[in-house]
Amino acid sequence: MTEPLTKPAAGSTPSASGTAPVVVAIDGPAGSGKSSVSKAAALRLGYGFLDTGAAYRALAWHALAHGADTSDATAVLEVFGDFDYAISLDARDRWVRVGEVDVTAAIREPRVTDAVSGVARVASVRHAVNELFRRLVASAALPGVVVEGRDITTVVFPDAPVRILLTAAPEVRAARRSAELTDHDAAKVAAALHQRDAADSTVVDFLTAAPGVEVVDSTHLDFEQTVDAVLSVVDNTMGARDGR
Numbered sequence: 001m002t003e004p005l006t007k008p009a010a011g012s013t014p015s016a017s018g019t020a021p022v023v024v025a026i027d028g029p030a031g032s033g034k035s036s037v038s039k040a041a042a043l044r045l046g047y048g049f050l051d052t053g054a055a056y057r058a059l060a061w062h063a064l065a066h067g068a069d070t071s072d073a074t075a076v077l078e079v080f081g082d083f084d085y086a087i088s089l090d091a092r093d094r095w096v097r098v099g100e101v102d103v104t105a106a107i108r109e110p111r112v113t114d115a116v117s118g119v120a121r122v123a124s125v126r127h128a129v130n131e132l133f134r135r136l137v138a139s140a141a142l143p144g145v146v147v148e149g150r151d152i153t154t155v156v157f158p159d160a161p162v163r164i165l166l167t168a169a170p171e172v173r174a175a176r177r178s179a180e181l182t183d184h185d186a187a188k189v190a191a192a193l194h195q196r197d198a199a200d201s202t203v204v205d206f207l208t209a210a211p212g213v214e215v216v217d218s219t220h221l222d223f224e225q226t227v228d229a230v231l232s233v234v235d236n237t238m239g240a241r242d243g244r
């Protein structure tokens, strides 16, 4: 399930049933659990999973590989011209590629994380990747796709049947992220996360739920409880939609 960013959707295949996949849209700030919880929810639902942040991270990786200044929109647009991006929607087999290079692990490196808000600020980049996300989902031969990011409930799929804002207290999010990066100073990880939230929130409001968006606050929930809370929103929303 891949699609190059720079080419039209000519190679895309319609969904097996001929109907578009159900979209479960999940937004939230860094460290709220979007990626891990969405992936677990997708596996339980038998849906695909699209991590939209991976596209911005891969572009930041690509820009750094070209020695481009990621805070300069013109320089970002220049490297975006040959950004050949592909991602798996299979929650059991996740990978991200730029050209022939598998960047699945590299895009999680702190140097990429530090650069990503710069490339995500460029409006025409956002427009192009949002189109890609919609094409990827529309052409997936899957019953549904859990799509997570910062602006999925508001910009990318504002009409999704299920829309959730996954949140948690800032100190809890910082602690979760620093637990992942054991070889890094916890205070530095927390400062970097808050700085990125601040930069990202100048572009998209992912801290307030838009009308119709359900909030799942995982501050006092463990991982499994958070997945259950998300699945119960999916169940209730789809049940109400189907008249159950």
Ligand SMILES: Nc1ncnc2c1ncn2[C@@H]1O[C@H](COP(=O)(O)OP(=O)(O)O)[C@@H](O)[C@H]1O
Residues within 6 Å of the ligand: 028, 029, 030, 031, 032, 033, 034, 035, 036, 037, 176, 177, 180, 218, 221, 222, 223, 224, 226
């Ligand atoms: N409810 C939770 N309780 C404890 N840990 C959690 C919970 N939700 C997520 N995590 C952990 O927190 C870390 C950050 O989650 P992640 O999915 O990467 O967040 P995001 O994609 O929002 O940045 C991961 O190690 C994940 O396993």
Ligand SMILES: Nc1ccn([C@@H]2O[C@H](COP(=O)(O)OP(=O)(O)O)[C@@H](O)[C@H]2O)c(=O)n1
Residues within 6 Å of the ligand: 028, 029, 030, 031, 032, 034, 035, 052, 053, 054, 056, 057, 116, 117, 120, 148, 149, 150, 151, 152, 196, 200
């Ligand atoms: N839909 C999205 C997803 C990510 N992003 C950007 O991409 C970066 C990385 O996203 P991510 O989801 O991997 O970040 P985490 O929240 O997982 O740390 C964010 O810091 C945003 O700058 C965005 O602008 N819009």
